[in-house]
Amino acid sequence: MVKLIDIAKVIRSKNSGPFELTFDIIFKDKEIYEKVKGKKAINSELIKRLYKISEDKIIGIYYFDPALAVKFTIVRPLPAGHLGETDIYGAQQHAPLLNAELEL
């Protein structure tokens, strides 16, 4: 098991429009990225568990080679700025990924 925070250079969350949250994980080097990609270690099971969400809330998971990055996008629990919503920019939703462990 390897901690995601030890192999990633960037772990970030942000709005992709007011109704979606998107997460970018950029790895430290090509070797580790290829390993993660080969094992599909960032997958819907992991996302569902970390964010306590169901499959239908996951819009997509993408491995993007040029940036050594995995990106996934989910439906926001509440649109940005709605009553009860707590993160207008969606910039602090990355936290559960900091504790994630991957089997590589």
Place this chain on the structure above:
Amino acid sequence: MEKVKILSPTAILGYGFPVKSFEAGLEKKPDVIAVDAGSVDPGPYYLGAGKSFTQRAAVKRDLYYMLKACVELNIPLLIGTAGGAGGRVHLMEVVEIIKELAFENDLSFKMAVIDTEIDKEWLKDKVRQRKTKPLGNLPDLTIEEIEEAVRIVAQAGMEPFIKALKAGAQVIVAGRAFDPAVFAAYPVAHGFDVGLSLHLGKILECAAIATEPGSGSDCLMGELDREGFVVYPLNPERRATPLSVSAHSLYEKTSPFELHGPGGKLDLSQVNFQAVDDRTVRVTGTKFIKTPNYYLKIEGVKRVGFRAISIAGSRDPKFIENFQSIASGVKKRVEDNFPELAGKYYLNFIAYGINGVMGALEPENKLSHEIGIVMDVVAEDKNTAEQILSFTRSTMLHFGFPGRISTAGNLAFSFSPSDIPVGDVYNFSIHHLVEVEDPEKLFPIEHIEIGGRGGGKTY
């Protein structure tokens, strides 16, 4: 014309830039300066209230350098999403700033003003003709939603900018616009590839954020030719690398492979990022795929009430442990006390230290040693909001709970007054696509001759 040089001074008009970087950009003899001035990211308030999230003085400062440069070099300046949200009132504020600057600095130029606020009756017809569709998980657009909206804007594509350029405008300022459009319009007007132009625009729109170290308040230069483009920062302390530029291509987007925009999508599946030197990156292989019908994204907000808040903290372990039941107990007391206001207010507690940041997505359940509580009340009018908030605050301050040993008060307040009127609250209510026959005709363009100290006239 074999090459187009585009200077992007800053990520958002009003975010600023070092004058040194900007001057280094001017020395490269850009063909055009372009800047994006807005975003939906700060939330629905700004479109609803008709206000900008950038300060007027900051916008004026940035525009001063850009206007002077475009007049001196005799090149166009394109500004998209004026005033932050791109409504008519936002657009007019920026137009006023430009007129002021032209007068103060005796600058003359032809200006085009592109209005992208959408007429409600036009949009209702589109709904009746079934020419709208929702984005994300929103329901279909209805006539009622349109009527309730305070303001609706459409994200203009390149077409009205190209039309204004061809009509001889030197300064073009638009309401809500697709962020890359202001950067792509000039090269596309000169026959350059649409996909490459838009991809370059996507990278330039956030200026030096695509570099290492990244910054939203520093300049980035793009040079486009027939086969690809290069980008490089103008501040020697920054570098554009294949990683920094490719990582930026996916920033704030649903997918890294398909970037949707007016009239079609960018296909990044075959794109190549290559280092030219240690500060410059070359990009090739981006394709633009037209959709059979032309869709524009529309954004609208509706008012949901007036907000008043109070902020307090607790350092008592028993209070923290019992917070959820205390919160629902306080809500119940408020309901009992104001039965006549049932359904007329919204009351919520944001508990920092418990799940204040992540809300429903929060996986942690360990207790903090202190918590911060924001009491959030929204009601139709200010009086009702303040009435509910005042009662909520005093009730929570003295609320009893199992194990309570501190009987003087449950909360620590930092401020007097403790209750803060915030103002009107809006929701994003429209985030849809609308099919249009002619994306150029939808947006009326006003042409104004700006005559420096002589003033301006419409032509």
